[in-house]
Amino acid sequence: MERKAFLDQQPPPGYVAGIGRGATGFVTGGDSGALETLNQFENSDSENENDVSDVGLLAGKTKDDDEAEKIYEEIEKRLSSRRRDNQVTKVEEEDQLENRFTDLKRALTTVSEDQWKQLPEAIDLTKRNKRMRLLEQSRQRFYATPDNLIAAQSGINTNENKKSLIDDLINNDDIELDNQMADIEHNRSLLRSLRNSKPGSASSWIASARLEVKAKNFVMARKFINEGCKRVPTDESIWLESIKIHQNSTDGNKLAKAIVDTALKHKSTSEKLWIKALEFENPGDVNSKRRILMKGIEQLPTNVKLWQLMIELQDDEEDVKKMLTKVIELCPTEWSFWLSLINLSDYSEAKTIINRARKEMKDNHQIWITALKLEERENNTISEDKLIKMLSKALKQLDANTDESRKVTIRQWLDEAAKAEKEGFLLTCKAIIVNCLTESSDFFVEADYYITKKCFQTANYIxxxxxxxxxKDIVSWMKFFNIFKSLENFNVQDIYKFYIQAIEFNPEQEVFHLMMAKDKWKIEGDIPGARKILDTALEKFPGKEDVWHAKIKFEVKNKCFENARNTSDKMMESITTPRAYFKHIHLLRFLKLDAIQFCDKGLSEYPEEEKFYLQKGQILHQQGKLEESREVYSIGTNKLPQSINLWLSLSRIDEELKIIIRARSVLDRALLKNPDNDKLWVEKIELERRNGDIIAARQFCSKALRTLNKSPLIWVEHLTLIPKMSQRKNAFLDALNATDNSPIILMNIGLFFWVDGKISKAKSWFERALTNDNTNGDIWGWLYNFYSQHGTKEELQKFLNEFQQHEDSINRGNTWNKVAKRVENLDKSQHDILVETAAHLKRHSTM
Structure with missing residues (x-):
């Protein structure tokens, strides 16, 4: 920037910078004469130096100076007058303030005790200089209290504060005290007062010592506790506290042991002190421990704990028996000693001891349970009826000798039964259940409770x-048989006795015949025996369709196809239901016999039954008559537009005929009739995928997802159409949320992780899916593939064992049902269906 020319010039005379903006500078225009005089003074010769007082700033007073002094004097007078007024006002205000507080103090005489208790403590949230402020507050925590209020209170508040502090310190060793000086000093003051007023109270000395421990003042803590031991030597608690405090010091155990010895001289009847003395002995010095316990027992001959410790130190069984014999005389109501002696005695001695115990403790139910266990253990020929009668007698005696408040509840009795089961006393378990349950008991609730506890025999007896x-309760019978067969070592012969009972009580029910035949076949492997039971059932229930189908299935699975054909033919002579027709046609197709006539007969009698259209179309399709097959499906869709299976069959045969446009048209018409069916949408998406139009497949999938957002099948299609695994992870969460954690989604997430190489994650998701739904065969199939490839032989075998337990209930899964319903698989076992399902899933996976 260019420098202005005037900046290098001399300022004019009298110039003051900024005067145009209101500045006055250091010199005004009225002071110009004085400025000149000052300049003259500064420039004067040395000869004038001795006479400088007569000129310039040091010259004598002028008229202006006199006027200025008068002005200053007037200002001073005004200021003095104002100060005098302020002093008078301040004195008056102080007098008024003093009078006001005098009135307030006088008003305190009317304050009640409750109002005084409710006075709040001052609160400070600034946290600045907290330590000094708290200390200052503690010094200033004094109030001018009227005499009548002090008389009314009589020290109650102080005592309550002391008591609260002592309770905290005595009852809670781990109490956290505020380690601020103000609180510590305040608590010390309270405890000091208490010690002075009640020096014989052990609690005040213990509380004082514990306060010092919390304050890290261990020397003072030991001083207080030692003084307390001198003043209250017969109190066990103060000695125990002294042991605890001294144990943490140098040579702690040595000091503590000496303290215990001293304590026992003053308090020899303290169980806790004797046990403490035992703790300080060398763990390997059994003799010294025995001596201490014997001294303790001499002082406390009926103390249960000391006797228990003494018995534990005995090595010889005979010595233990002798000791127990003495102990039950000294402690006749302690059941544990009686039980120990019974367990060490032979059968006859044990019975004698039980009878003695029963006389000593007439209200103790454990005695009778032990008697039942003894009989079951020692007498192999005893019957359950005898034990039931024994306990029935016991219950009457217990009821007569037990107060109502101490009577054993039903649940407590059942817990004893469950305990007996776990100990192997099954007859005792049953005897307890038979005697304690009543007809008003909720059997299902009780049984289910013990099933969750893995006490299956207890549940079974219930x-x-x-x-x-x-x-005649069919549901109870069904649950009973299921639980019975879940027992680890159940007797297969026993279950037939129960089947016979169920049949006798329910002669009109065919289900028990079928269950018995199946167990005879599956569990025992007795095929002739199972066939005999089924033949008997057919004679008894010739009109029951389930019995016919059971017999046909039994013969097919055992490869007795001629028997199956003859049985099916006989069924059709008397039973012509749609199901009977369908099963008969299926068998004929399996045997490679002509079944078209039965399809036509079924359609003539049941034109609204979709299965006959499907069966006839499938037969024609197998014969290579695609157009005729298509015609059957077309007629079926016109007749039954709500049949999804017929629409799907019609579309697939058009696709097989390479008429893709017509296949699409079929699905479009199907969706017009059934717009909310997810299987049709899936087929439409899959059709485009099979024909290479991924864009169209995604478009249809998006459209389906908007209208069927909760369908797991649509979500699976959506997930498979996402190209990258990293993009799928957010979609996983959306799918789970939308389908409420559907097992199908869980299974497919596992499959995605498997394909991505995350083996452990895949296993976790597959197992979660199976836990959520163990009736879905597709989940079982994928897990079979997984364990076959990544599991050990043991893991695969464990998986197959679990499958065997659930195989009869597996009836879901698109691929599983497709495989299971194939005509050629009619004689296959469930294991064979599993293997084929797994292979099909692996071949046709879209991952």
């Missing part, structure tokens, strides 16, 4: 009892 009271 149902057995329920059946004796309600023998």
């Amino acid at each position: 149902y057995e009892y329920a059946l004796s009271k309600k023998p």
Whole structure:
């Protein structure tokens, strides 16, 4: 920037910078004469130096100076007058303030005790200089209290504060104290007062010592506790506290042991002190421990704990028996000693001891349970009826000798039964259940509770009892048989006795015949025996369709196809239901016999039954008559437009005929009739994928997802159409949320992780899917593939064992049902269906 020329010039005379903006500078225009005089003074010769007082700034007073002094004097007078007024006002205000507080103090005489208790403490949230402020507050925590209020209170508040502090310190060793000086000093003051007023109270000394421990003042803590031991030597708690405090010091155990010895001289009847003395002995010095315990028992001959410790130190069984014999005389109501002696005695001695115990403790139910266990253990020929009668007698005696408040509840008795089961006393378990349950008991609730506890025999006996009271309850029988067969070592012969009972009580029910035949076949492997049971059932229930189908299935699975054909032909002579027709046609197709006539007969009698259209179309398709097959499906869709299977069959045969446009048209018409069916949408998406139009497939999938957002099948299609695994992860969460954690989604997430190489994650998701739904065969199939490839032989075998337990209930899964319903698989086992399902899933996976 160019420098202005005037900046290098001399300023004019009298110039003051900024005067145009209101600045006055250091010199005004009225002071110009004085400025000149000052300049003259500064420039004067040395000869004038001795006479400088007569000129310039040091010259004598002028007229202006006199006027200025008068002005200053007036200002001073005004200021003095104002100060005098302020002093008077301040004195008056102080007098008024003093009078006001005098009134307030006088008003305190009317304050009640409750109002005084409710006075709040001052709160400070600034946290600045907290330590000094708290200390200052503690010093200033004094109030001018009227005499009548002090008299009314009589020290109650102080005592309550002391008591609260002592309770905290005595009852809670781990109490966290505020380690601020103000609180510590305040608590010390309270405890000091208490010690002075009640020096014989052990609690005040213990509280004082614990306060010092919390304050890290261990020397003072030991001083207080030692003084307390001198003043209250017969209190065990103060000695125990002294042991605890000294144990943490140098040579702690040595000091503590000496303290215990001293304590026992003053308090020899303290169980806790004797046990403490035992703790300080060398763990390997059994003799010293025995001596201490014997001294303790001499002082406390009926102390249960000391006797228990003494018995534990004995090595010889005979010594233990002798000791127990003495102990039950000294402690006749302690059941544990009686039980120990019973367990160490032979059968006859044990019975004698039990009878003695029963006389000593007439209200103890454990005695009778032990008696039952003894009989079951020692007498192999004893019957369950005898044990039931024994306990029935016991219950009457217990009821007569037990207060109502101490009587054993039903659940407590059942817990004893469950305990007996776990100990192997099954007859005792049953005897307890038979005696404690009543007809008003909720058998299902009780049985289910013990199933969750893995006490299956207890649950089984509960149902057995329920059946004796309600023998015509079919649901109870079914649950009973299921639980019975889940027992680890159940006797297969026993279950037939229960089947016979169920049949006798329910002669009109064919289900028990079928269950018995199946168990005879599956569990025992007795094929002739199972066939005999089924033949008997057919004679008894010739009009029951389930019996016919069971017999046909039994013969087919055992490769007795001629028997199956003859049975099916006989069925069709008397039963012509749609199901009977369908099963008969299916068998004929399996045997490669002509079944078209039965399809036509079925259609003539049941024109609204989709299965006959499907069967006839499939037969014609197998014969290579595609156009005729298509015609059957077309007629079926016109007749039954709500049949999804017929629409799908019609579309697929058009696709097989390479008429893709017509296949699309079929699905479009199907969706017009059934717009909310997800299987049709999936087929439409899959059709485009099979024909290479991924863009169209995605478009249809997006459209389907908007209208069927909760369908797991649509979400699976959506996930498979996402190209990258990284993009799928957010979609996984959306799919789970939309389908409420559908097992199908869980299974497919596992499959995605498997394809991505995340083996452990894949396993986790597959197992979650199976846990959510163990009836879905597709999940079983994928897990079979997974364990076959990545599992050990043991893991695969465990998986197959689990499958065997659930195979009868597996009836879901698109691929599983497709495989299971194939005509050629009619004689296949469930394991064979599993293997084929797994192979089909692997071949046709879209991942």
